[in-house]
Amino acid sequence: MAKRSYTKTPMRELAPEIRNRSFSEVALGYSLEEGQLEASRCLQCKNAPCIQNCPVMIDIPGFIKHIEVGDLKSAHEVLSKYTNLPAICGRVCPQEKQCEMTCRLGRSKKFEPVAIGNLERLVADWACQQPIEMISNSKDKGKVAIIGSGPSGLTAAGDLAKLGYDVTIFEALHVPGGVLTYGIPEFRLPKKIVEKEIEIITAQGVTIETNVVVGKTITMEEIQAEFAACYLSVGAGAPNFMNLPGTSLNGVYSSSEYLTRINLMKAYDFPNYDTPVLTSKNVVVIGGGNVAMDAARSAKRLGAKNVAVIYRRSKEELPARKEEYEHSVEEGINYHWQTNPVEYINDGTGKLKAIKCVKIKLGEADESGRRRPIVIPNSEFIITADTAIEAIGQGANRVLLDTFPDLRLNRWGYIEANRETGETNIPGIFAGGDIVTGAATVILAMGAGKVAATQIDSYIQNQKVHV
Amino acid sequence: MFKIVERRELNSIEFEIFVEAPRIAQKAQAGQFVILRIDHNGERIPLTVVDTEPDKGLVRLIFQVIGKSTAALAKLQTGDSLSDLVGPLGKATEIENYGTVLLVGGGVGIAALFPIIKALKAVGNKVITILGAKNKELLILADECRKYSDELYLMTDDGTLGQKGLVTDAMKFVFAKEKIDTAWAVGPSPMMKFSTLAAKKAGVPIYVSLNPIMVDGTGMCGGCRVTVDKKIKFACVDGPEFLGAGVDWDDFSNRMKQYRDEEQIADTIYKGGMPNGKA
Ligand SMILES: Cc1cc2nc3c(=O)[nH]c(=O)nc-3n(C[C@H](O)[C@H](O)[C@H](O)COP(=O)(O)OP(=O)(O)OC[C@H]3O[C@@H](n4cnc5c(N)ncnc54)[C@H](O)[C@@H]3O)c2cc1C
Ligand SMILES: Cc1cc2nc3c(=O)[nH]c(=O)nc-3n(C[C@H](O)[C@H](O)[C@H](O)COP(=O)(O)OP(=O)(O)OC[C@H]3O[C@@H](n4cnc5c(N)ncnc54)[C@H](O)[C@@H]3O)c2cc1C
Ligand code: SF4
Ligand code: FES
Numbered sequence: 001m002a003k004r005s006y007t008k009t010p011m012r013e014l015a016p017e018i019r020n021r022s023f024s025e026v027a028l029g030y031s032l033e034e035g036q037l038e039a040s041r042c043l044q045c046k047n048a049p050c051i052q053n054c055p056v057m058i059d060i061p062g063f064i065k066h067i068e069v070g071d072l073k074s075a076h077e078v079l080s081k082y083t084n085l086p087a088i089c090g091r092v093c094p095q096e097k098q099c100e101m102t103c104r105l106g107r108s109k110k111f112e113p114v115a116i117g118n119l120e121r122l123v124a125d126w127a128c129q130q131p132i133e134m135i136s137n138s139k140d141k142g143k144v145a146i147i148g149s150g151p152s153g154l155t156a157a158g159d160l161a162k163l164g165y166d167v168t169i170f171e172a173l174h175v176p177g178g179v180l181t182y183g184i185p186e187f188r189l190p191k192k193i194v195e196k197e198i199e200i201i202t203a204q205g206v207t208i209e210t211n212v213v214v215g216k217t218i219t220m221e222e223i224q225a226e227f228a229a230c231y232l233s234v235g236a237g238a239p240n241f242m243n244l245p246g247t248s249l250n251g252v253y254s255s256s257e258y259l260t261r262i263n264l265m266k267a268y269d270f271p272n273y274d275t276p277v278l279t280s281k282n283v284v285v286i287g288g289g290n291v292a293m294d295a296a297r298s299a300k301r302l303g304a305k306n307v308a309v310i311y312r313r314s315k316e317e318l319p320a321r322k323e324e325y326e327h328s329v330e331e332g333i334n335y336h337w338q339t340n341p342v343e344y345i346n347d348g349t350g351k352l353k354a355i356k357c358v359k360i361k362l363g364e365a366d367e368s369g370r371r372r373p374i375v376i377p378n379s380e381f382i383i384t385a386d387t388a389i390e391a392i393g394q395g396a397n398r399v400l401l402d403t404f405p406d407l408r409l410n411r412w413g414y415i416e417a418n419r420e421t422g423e424t425n426i427p428g429i430f431a432g433g434d435i436v437t438g439a440a441t442v443i444l445a446m447g448a449g450k451v452a453a454t455q456i457d458s459y460i461q462n463q464k465v466h467v
Numbered sequence: 468m469f470k471i472v473e474r475r476e477l478n479s480i481e482f483e484i485f486v487e488a489p490r491i492a493q494k495a496q497a498g499q500f501v502i503l504r505i506d507h508n509g510e511r512i513p514l515t516v517v518d519t520e521p522d523k524g525l526v527r528l529i530f531q532v533i534g535k536s537t538a539a540l541a542k543l544q545t546g547d548s549l550s551d552l553v554g555p556l557g558k559a560t561e562i563e564n565y566g567t568v569l570l571v572g573g574g575v576g577i578a579a580l581f582p583i584i585k586a587l588k589a590v591g592n593k594v595i596t597i598l599g600a601k602n603k604e605l606l607i608l609a610d611e612c613r614k615y616s617d618e619l620y621l622m623t624d625d626g627t628l629g630q631k632g633l634v635t636d637a638m639k640f641v642f643a644k645e646k647i648d649t650a651w652a653v654g655p656s657p658m659m660k661f662s663t664l665a666a667k668k669a670g671v672p673i674y675v676s677l678n679p680i681m682v683d684g685t686g687m688c689g690g691c692r693v694t695v696d697k698k699i700k701f702a703c704v705d706g707p708e709f710l711g712a713g714v715d716w717d718d719f720s721n722r723m724k725q726y727r728d729e730e731q732i733a734d735t736i737y738k739g740g741m742p743n744g745k746a
Contacts, residue, residue, distance in 0.1 A: 172553065172683070172685050173553075173683065174504060174511075174550070174551040174553070182683075210551070211551050211552060211553040212490070212553070213553060213554070213685055216494065216554065216555055216556060217490050217491065217494065217554065217555070218490060218494075237685075237686070237687035238686050238687060238689075239687070239688065241689065241692075241699055243699065247699065248692065248693075248694055248699075248715075248718040248722060249721075250721065250722060253690075254690075256687055256688045256689060257682060257688035257689050260682050260687070260688050261682060264682075265510070265511070265682065266508075270729065270733070271729075271732055271733045271736050272508065273508045274508055274509050274535060274536055274733060275510045275511070276730065276733070278725075278726070278729070350721035397685070397686065397687060398686060398704065399685045399686050402704075
């Protein structure tokens with residue numbers, strides 16, 4: 001075999017000056033040859049550490065081995081045992097902090113880790129090209145309701161269907177997918193891909209009912225009466241605001257509204273689609289996570305001249321994935337480090353004109369280990385902006401919780417559930433994903449869905465023994 | 468898909484549809500609304516549930532044509548279907564026996580007021596109703612409201628029906644002759660604002676129903692935020708009804724203008740014109 005290359009096989013990407021004007025996907029995927037080349041870098045470790053660090057414990061060397069010989073079908077069979085959403089994970093998982101971080105190859109001097117995410121994507125994209133196989137799982141083990149069709153609910157549903165349950169997902173919006181559909185933009189995660197992976201799950205016998213807000217359209221009592229068990233995976237969808245003066249000015253958005261208009265409602269294609277979003281010259285995004293990057297890069301694509309991110313800590317502390325940050329810089333997004341907004345300024349007609357900001361210095365580390373931001377006196381300055389987008393985090397989605405007072409919540413308003421089993425204080429009601437952990441990641445939400453599926457299965461089987 | 472089983476033109480700009488949606492028909496209460504999408508490219512538009520026929524699985528909606536989506540909705544005929552309909556959303560009106568209640572409706576807001584009138588009457592309130600519109604043609608549901616009202620006053624801007632004048636003129640008249648325990652006002656925002664002022668003068672608590680621009684309607688986007696008692700509230704989950712006295716009306720009217728330019732482009736193209744260069 002040829003000598004292993006030190007670096008990952010690069011993935012082709014759209015050029016920055018093209019992609020910052022289009023919502024087409026940035027990363028273009030591997031060809032089979034590129035995939036085989038990358039697969040040949042894997043050491044096929046015994047006790048592979050990459051598996052241990054994957055929240056759903058995918059047999060990573062197992063599927064990579066099949067890619068090396070060009071057998072994508074077998075590679076896909078291995079992947080499917082562990083994940084229902086591989087094309088999604090291959091695109092949005094923070095692999096650099098999970099499997100790839102512990103990769104033994106990456107640990108040896110001079111070598112980069114195996115590009116596990118890219119390989120997963122190659123296999124999944126191949127699978128998405130194949131005709132969908134209808135699988136007739138028996139549905140005789142009982143009825144299970146899943147509330148919310150994000151990655152957590154979809155994963156639980158897929159696993160329960162395979163185990164022989166009659167599964168119905170209830171989704172409040174008119175399309176399923178949760179954040180995958182309404183939050184993460186097309187240029188990172190094409191909606192075609194999300195639709196396809198959801199179709200593969202429904203082909204296993206899962207029913208998805210959209211336009212159903214549980215708590216409103218149907219109540220939890222009705223769910224409890226009709227279903228043997230229920231999994232709550234309603235996500236952490238409620239936007240936080242900083243409550244600055246001027247928040248109600250036109251042009252001030254939450255990232256949730258901005259991204260929902262663009263992704264769910266396709267406002268980037270207005271007026272072919274009916275929902276608009278403001279197109280602006282000068283856009284400022286407040287925050288430093290993946291959500292902030294998504295909002296900033298979307299604004300650029302909508303035609304903004306200047307897009308700036310303001311973040312209260314330094315570049316070293318930016319919580320966003322490095323790849324997303326680098327992509328954003330290539331696309332022309334500017335950064336104001338150690339800066340905080342204090343006021344939105346009115347242009348006199350009720351529209352945003354500028355943002356008053358202050359500079360921040362970083363003090364001693366607090367309990368979270370991050371240095372505490374301190375405002376520098378007399379450091380005010382003005383940034384011109386006709387759109388401001390606050391991407392400062394989400395809280396619990398309350399639309400169901402408010403109608404289900406018996407369910408125990410923790411002090412942040414998320415559902416109190418056993419992390420090992422997904423059990424809540426109410427027998428037969430399980431919960432997981434962002435509504436338990438607070439805003440986290442796709443793969444952690446999927447992990448929680450897998451756990452819940454197993455636990456719901458044993459809960460129902462035990463009940464049958466007892467009755 | 469949600470089938471329109473009946474459609475009526477109330478006048479040149481207001482339309483009524485009965486839509487098949489059994490679950491919503493079972494659940495909807497006075498004060499709640501639905502969000503619908505006409506088709507694949509459509510906006511999510513909120514409309515109040517005017518009435519329900521639970522045994523037939525029908526919800527009744529009344530809307531006024533103001534922009535592209537409502538114009539397209541008005542084109543649909545009996546037998547056509549909406550691609551999406553979700554609800555009931557928002558908090559229901561707190562229906563109690565308050566004693567004597569005053570209900571004030573303006574324009575298409577009368578549609579949203581009607582179920583509140585009906586529910587308040589059903590629990591034994593003395594119901595006094597004031598309805599207002601530009602002219603006789605645009606004053607909707609007067610007969611139905613009369614059925615559930617102990618007293619009914621009609622006001623038109625041009626005097627073609629009832630008294631010539633504003634609903635607030637009639638409010639002053641009622642406040643002068645009768646002790647009102649609680650009031651409601653539903654209509655265009657200037658009307659709700661001035662009704663709030665009139666009620667405040669008379670020392671009567673008044674609820675208004677806010678209709679800001681919405682997206683999801685489930686508390687997830689923050690687009691429908693309104694300032695009430697100096698705090699941010701989401702009209703779709705904390706409302707749509709709020710005590711009028713706490714509402715920051717300037718903020719509210721300002722946010723209604725958010726997409727005026729964009730809506731105009733959509734409307735112009737829809738009517739076959741050319742967008743003004745911007746789209
Ligand atoms: C803009 C953005 C970018 C992100 N980027 C990444 C990334 O690159 N990588 C990554 O790993 N993670 C990312 N995340 C985080 C990740 O998307 C979430 O952690 C994950 O989606 C959580 O999944 P979930 O299934 O718990 O909930 P969600 O995906 O939030 O899905 C919950 C679903 O439940 C529905 N629902 C809520 N209430 C009800 C009800 N009462 N009845 C019926 N349905 C209801 C909602 O409409 C929604 O569809 C990002 C998040 C955002 C917002
Ligand atoms: C809770 C709630 C209940 C409602 N109930 C009813 C009802 O029962 N009957 C009815 O006719 N209408 C009702 N509305 C208003 C209705 O939703 C809007 O008229 C509709 O969305 C306009 O859509 P459009 O595409 O035709 O107009 P657009 O092209 O979207 O807008 C045209 C113009 O109308 C303004 N506008 C946009 N959205 C709204 C809005 N939500 N309310 C008022 N003006 C708006 C815009 O600023 C714009 O200038 C309700 C709104 C809410 C939030
Ligand atoms: S740790 Fe790296 S080299 Fe080892 S099996 Fe996993 S991917 Fe291959
Ligand atoms: S419409 Fe989105 S929060 Fe109310």
